[in-house]
Amino acid sequence: MSTEGRWESMLGWFLTHRLIVAILTLVLLGAGLAVHPFDDLAEQAKQVLPPVLADIPRDRVAVDAIPDIGENQQIVFTTWPGRSPTDIEDQITYPLTTQLLGLPGVKTVRSSSMFGFSSIYVIFEDGVEFYWSRSRILEKLSALPPGLLPEGASPMLGPDATALGQVYWYTLEGRDPDTGEVVGGWDLHELRTLQDWTVRHALQSTPGVSEVASIGGHTAEYQIDVDPKKLEAYGIPLTKLAGAVREANRDIGARTLEINRAEYVVRGVGQLEDLEDIEETVVTEQEGRPLRVKDLATVGLGPAQRRGALDVGGAEAVGGVVVARYGENPVEVIESLEQKIDKLAPSLPVRTLENGRKSQVTIVPFYDRSQVVEETLGTLSDALIQQILITIVVVLVLLGNLRSSLVISSVLPLSVLATFGLMKLTGVTANVMSLAGIAIAIGTMVDMGIVLTENMLERFDEADPGEHLTALKQGAAEVAPAVATSVLTTVFSFLPVFGLTASEGKLFHPLAYTKTFALLTALGLSLLFLPTFASWILRPRVKQANAATPGGRLLAALKKTTHRRDIVLVGIGAALLVWGSWWMGALVMIVGATRISQSVLPARFVRFVPWLENGLVVAGVLVLLTDAWMPFGVGAPWSENFGLVAGVSLGLLVLFWAFIQVYAPLLRWMLEHKLVFLTLPTALILAGSMTWLGFDSVLGWLPQNVRQSAPVAKIADAFPGIGQEFMPPFDEGQFLYMPTVMPHASLGQSIDQLKLMDAAIMQIPEVEVAVGKLGRADSALDPAPVSMFETVVTYKPEYRTEPDGTRVRQWRDHIRSTDDIWKEIQAVADQPGLTSAPKLMPIQTRIVMLQSGMRAPMGVKLQGPDLESLEKAGKQLEEVLREIPSVRSETVFAERVVGKPYLEIRMLREELARHGLSVEDVQRTLQIALSGMPLTTLLDGRERYDVRVRYQRDSRQDIEALGRLLVSTKSGRSIPLEQITSLAYVKGPQAIKSEDTFLTSYVIFDHYSDKAELEVVEEVRQIIEAKRKAGELELPAGIKYDFAGNYKNQVRSADRLAVLVPLALLLIFLVLHLQFGKISTTVIIYTGVAVAVSGGFVLMWFYQQPWFMDFSIAGHAMREVFQIRPTNLSVAVWVGTIALVGIATDDGVVMATYLDQRFARDKPETIEEIRDAVLEAGKRRVRPCLMTTATTLLALLPVITSTGRGSDVMIPMAIPSIGGMAVELITLFVVPVLYCSREELRHRFIVPHYSEE
DSSP: OOHHHHHHHHHHHHHHOHHHHHHHHHHHHHHHHHHOSOHHHHHHHHHHSOHHHHTOOOOOOOBOSSOOOOOEEEEEEEEOTTOOHHHHIIIIIHHHHHHHTTSTTEEEEEEEEETTEEEEEEEEOTTSOHHHHHHHHHHHHHTOOTTSSOTTOOOEEOOSOOGGGEEEEEEEEEEOTTTOOBOOOOOHHHHHHHIIIIIHHHHHTSTTEEEEEEEESOOEEEEEEEOHHHHHHHTOOHHHHHHHHHHTSOOEEEEEEEETTEEEEEEEOOOOOSHHHHHTOEEEEETTEEEEHHHHEEEEEEEOOOSEEEEETTEEEEEEEEEEOTTOOHHHHHHHHHHHHHHHGGGSOEEEOTTSOEEEEEEEEEEEHHHHHHHHHHHHHHHHHHHHHHHHHHHHHHHOOHHHHHHHHHHHHHHHHHHHHHHHHHTOOBSHHHHHHHHHHHHHHHHHHHHHHHHHHHHHHHOOTTOHHHHHHHHHHHHHHHHHHHHHHHHHHTHHHHTOOHHHHHHHHHHHHHHHHHHHHHHHIIIIIHHHHHHHHOOOOOOOOOOSSHHHHHHHHHHSGGGHHHHHHHHHHHHHHHHSOHHHHHHHHHHHHHHHHHHHSOHHHHTTHHHHHHHHHHHHHHHHHHHHHOTTOTTSOHHHHHHHHHHHHHHHHHHHHHHHHHHHHHHHHHHHSHHHHHHHHHHHHHHHHHHHHOHHHHHTTSOHHHHTSHHHHHHHHHOOOOOBOSOOOOOOSEEEEOOBBOTTOOHHHHHHHHHHHHHHHHTSTTEEEEEEEEEOOSSTTOOOOTTBEEEEEEEOOSEEEOTTSOEEEOSOTTOOSHHHHHHHHHHHHOOTTBOOOOOOOHHHHHHHHHHHSSSSSEEEEEEESSHHHHHHHHHHHHHHHHTOTTBOGGGOEEOOTTOEEEEEEEEOHHHHHHTTOOHHHHHHHHIIIIIOEEEEEEEETTEEEEEEEEEOGGGSSSHHHHHTOEEEOTTSOEEEHHHHEEEEEEEEOSEEEEETTEEEEEEEEOBOTTSOHHHHHHHHHHHHHHHHHTTSOOOOTTOEEEEEEHHHHHHHHHHHHHHHHHHHHHHHHHHHHHHHSOHHHHHHHHHHHHHHHHHHHHHHHHHHOTTTTOOEETTEEHHHHTTOOOOOBOHHHHHHHHHHHHHHHHHHHHHHHHHHHHHHHHOOOSHHHHHHHHHHHHHHHHHHHHHHHHHHHHHHHHHHHOOSTTHHHHHHHHHHHHHHHHTHHHHHHHHHHHHHHHHHHHHHHSOOOOOOO
């Protein structure tokens, strides 16, 4: 049996068992509706679909804003209170790092040693299972050699979450329970206590939550402030007082006693319960009189030392951060969290203020990942709806048959729903990348339906009565091999995306999966279900009734069996019109009524019915498309938006329709003037190559005198090449402004600067709220020093919706984009002693900091033998970077590694020996007197408070007071500290960073928006190397440097694609060769693909030109409407280019397949017959190919005009396909002309032979 026969047999089975197809369709529809990720569409479906489908219980696909591209990281966190970064590094971080480096699967170990704690980030290879890596670390920590770590330092594993786990930040605020207005009335201590002991524990129990950490306010503790003079007068060592308090807080369990045949539990109660218990604790007894704590010290409840603070618009606040567990879906976690908050809210305390108003503590989120996710999904769902609607318009206009259009359009939503089902089964998350994969596959998905339906319709119209099912089967089987081959080549074209690794692999694998799912489901539905759909929808031509009057003809028509379905359709449409969706009801009624009208109307009017039918449907769909698209923005009049939508859509379609009319004579001319025509695609390929690589890379071999000629020099200037970057920025709707103060700034000074900065940012009209944090939250995921600020700036959306439905613009006239808001933030946040910051957003920042260890997307990583050398090298590079034109000088900052002021107290060992003191005696006294020693814990119900002993403030507030501190000797004498130590001010590290045990620091910088990342990094590299060679830059000995940030991802992905893309092209070549059996045919198809890809690059070149589309329509600048701005060559652009390869290959396969079939059937023997055969084949296949072009081109226009969340990632992926499809008019001539050239050469030099195959 031939290939076509096998296809006929398989398709015939489905046409014979159409009930099974109907059942499978309903199952597929129901499953897709149950798992699709769009909540807003679920609500709309309830208004349109029957209850049996609309009320299906939903278990939607997991959703997120972007894929989690964070490293496979585990955190080992160790506290050692009061210790300097140097002590932490030498005694904790370095020993632990050396132990952890030997774990299996470890890629690198980064660490940070700060005041009082150590954070070690163990980064594993991507293939290592997350919880397996935690188990290995726990095994290693439990088997550490004795004495490796100092006493009191116990390393623990951080939360089981990734760097993107911080999904929800909130503050606790006093608000009016009725109006929601902020009224205050709660101090920071009260709020922090409530957060630590009520809110945190309540939210911690939420499913999917790994950790809830507190930030801001004051943690309360009982403080025993000792008077050193009284200790000296009574001769009591400070350590004795500390021991007495510790021993006074103890319960014991004795045993059980049996008394009168009842068992009693004996319990010795000695726990401290309140402040009075501490005061009454006996320290010693002298002359029969007890000396209590209150006789030697003042006891009070006060704030513990803190290393972090939170601020809301200039006022200190208390809040927390919720961390989602690894593998949990952020949106589901947040939904559960909000339910928990709703249950908790009524139990939060309420008080009446002095002015009579009530104030209730309220949990107020200021960062909610689910908002970004839902906004991103909204943008993508809008794009998919717009693409489906515009596809209907394209097919209606170019095919001219409403029923055929319905057949084609039916595949698209079913394929999308089936894709969602596969995403659910395989665990692929719905995010901007995965849904973009569906969006860029729309053109190819529709292409299958177009080719099949167009061929089936032609056979259907030619069929005799009773042979229509056979005609459908034969029409589908004829083109099925070409459709299957074209889809397989598209799938193979995405193999390079599957081959990406590391961050870029995690980012783009979801896109590759969903595009593959969409294509394969569309292929299956098109080949197996589409003929059955066509048998239901397509109807034979209607014969006019014989009655004389219109009423009689109507009655006669209604009696015909051929109109039974039409009558049913009219009834269904009427029902939908009344109880469902008016537009869907009207569409269904039109489909049924127009066929009935053809039996009723006079013959002279019948031929206008299809035109009227199509026109009404096109107009209705354009109205719906305008409502969904609104390219001028919702603030512009609807009529202007409709004018652009209709003008662009119909204008391009009229152009394509006219092209179809002139295609045959143009092709005839080009077949006769092949060399003249081929200069056009050759020039296009040359222009595309120069756009991509630059003039010098493509034509650098030209003689010098030619290159220096005016025309060639002008071309060289016009084609410098495209800048490269890893990924376009993803607009999250919030900025994360991260400046730093100098290391010497105190906590109080830092808090004051944070308040001023946040208050200034809040004055920007476009800013909704600014919440700033300095230092760290109580979480291992947040090791920030107190010099680092993190202000989350939430800006208002450009438009808000009033209660009456009108849209009001909220931005000032000169604020046209989020970049303008960022410039306003930088301007008002500029303060003395405060650095600037690169433009970052919350998710982006977490990813960058995890991947590179720095708080910027670009930077220089320095490694050296000591901290002083690192600081010197950093300052040297800082000066160099500030002078580079492409670098924003205000963002350049070298970490001040040793800029923290230290007061060092060094032991005079000879003096210690003379007084019989040990170093331990002095250090213990210092630790208790200065930083305070947490002696024990006081329980107050469920709350716990440390009890800390220390010297009074006036005895430890300056260097003179420190010198007078008394150290007790074993003989009972007290020696002033200044007699046995030396005190000096020095500079030391605020934090010590290392990577794989090598000391590390960073010089961060940012680039101007019109410069590409790779271009800037290469420029910086060249300038640094040039200065080193010239002797202008001499780094300290032992210093090595490298560039870090997104640049690394770009270089790695480019190297990977350089290998994978050729392999994928080779595989596609083999598939095409297996289909056609001729290398020359495959080369011909590849030539058309090269032309299309060149068109994509040429459009990117146009996007770089300031004059391109620099005009206005109805006062709207077209450059703004169509997002015309320079686009760098990123992985997103390459993915769009790979998608274009698939679409272009599809058209080439369809054209070449029919050419082969035509030549095998007609066996032309003369030059004229060869050209006639090529011409006939071109005419036969130009319409489906052009419909694919029009569908792909127009379907992507809503994408490039979208401004919603996620559009900045989708637009670069769409540009190559739009450019490639824009030159498709040329590629539709390339394959026939080259095919004709080959056949003519064969005719002249080889005996012609055409097999039946």
